[in-house]
Amino acid sequence: MIKTVFFGTPEFAVPFLNALAADPAFEIVSVVTRPDEEAGRGHALTAPPTKVAAEAAGIPVFQPETLKSNESLVALAAMNADVFVVFAYGRIIPKNVLDLPRIGCVNVHPSLLPKYRGPSPMQSAIRNGDTTTGITIMMLDEGMDTGALLSFVNLGLDEDETLETLTKKVEEQGPALLVETIKRLDAGEIVPMPQDETRATVCKLLSRDDGRVDWTLPAIEIERMVRAYKGWPGTWTTWNGSRLKIHAVAIADFTGDLAPGTVSIKNNRLFVDCSDATIELLNLQPEGKPPMPADAFLRGYSAISGATLA
Incomplete structure (x- = not known):
């Protein structure tokens, strides 16, 4: 089994976590997510959706304030994971954490990299009038979506495409691509391919x-x-x-x-x-x-x- 630690926070990440947890080739040893936050008018502490999903599946949850502390490094190293899978975690992952797993850190990005590196690739594709976008599975490095490419799938954009409908397309096609890619990477069937820097574009964090x-x-x-x-x-x-x-x-x-x-x-x-x-x-x-x-x-x-x- 591929010992896996999943890093993710919002509802968008849950289908990817569930797909890995449901596949017998993977053992999810922990879900790393953001700390509970106050939400709503009552300011009640609310757990991230990935924490809720993990606890429902009996998967241990780790919620560090930061990954830069020695305590976090020690805790993650003790998990002895083969691979870290990262999707919409919401925090920068330092190099000493990236270096821990045997296979490395695999990331899901909802664009056809190197186009739309950054935090708003789906919004950028729709706003720019693109007719095609996609999902890229890649190795995570210290840069912003600059790691080597592993696999991708194209997604057509309809004339009335919205962020909500595109999100559903990513949720429908991304999890299976992620699972298959990690299996093939572990089997030595994929050679990570460096990105073409001459084709890179960047999208910004939206407020x-x-x-x-x-x-x-x-x-x-x-x-x-x-x-x-x-x-x-x-x-x-x-x-x-x-x-x-x-x-x-x-x-x-x-x-x-x-x-x-x-x-x-x-x-x-x-x-x-x-x-x-x-x-x-x-x-x-x-x-x-x-x-x-x-x-x-x-x-x-x-x-x-x-x-x-x-």
């Missing part, structure tokens, strides 16, 4: 501020942005000093002549002019309210007509 709409952009860029940021960081604008979240839009079949950001209402439908075309707002969420379709929004907020969003 909530990145979701603010600039209405002077072309309509197609705003439409892609709403789809790319659905879930995180979300897309929003401001009206009357309050934040207005935007969950779904479409490019209108007409072009208005109002200044960018100006709202108009036609046949109980809500439109905003951009630099080159007009966007229809299909689903919105006023501050402190649940998401709602545009017609429901207009029943309570018809005063938005003629306003300028910013």
Whole structure:
């Protein structure tokens, strides 16, 4: 059996953990995840999804504050793992930890490396209008997604692709690719291939501020942005000093002549002019309210007509 330590934190990582745990070729000796954090209005301590999954499967959990301490190094070394598997762990893994397992550290990255190194590859692919992206299994090194490549699979992007739908595609195809790749790597059937640095691109860590709409952009860029940021960081604008979240839009079949950001209402439908075309707002969420379709929004907020969003 391949003795495995799994490093991961969010719900996105759980299908990968479950796939390894279900395969008889692997022994999951520990799941390493972030410490429990306060969440919700009651600030109750909440366990990471991978911890919940690990405990349900009877797998030991290790939640260090940092991997840079000698205590963490000693604890991880004592696990005597053949491989560390890392996906969405959320912390930098130092070299002395990377050097511990016999096979090395294997990482899952949701892009076709070396394109979109960094923390927002799925959002970047959708926002840039790509028609194809993928999943890469790679060796982890000290750089940011710079390790040698092991395997990949292509994923087509639909015209209406969102972050949520692309996440599901990765969850459906990534776990099996990960399991098969590690087996072949352990058997000596894969030779890690260095990345082509001349083709490398980098994407940034997104913050909530990145979701603010600039209405002077072309309509197609705003439409892609709403789809790319659905879930995180979300897309929003401001009206009357309050934040207005935007969950779904479409490019209108007409072009208005109002200044960018100006709202108009036609046949109980809500439109905003951009630099080159007009966007229809299909689903919105006023501050402190649940998401709602545009017609429901207009029943309570018809005063938005003629306003300028910013």
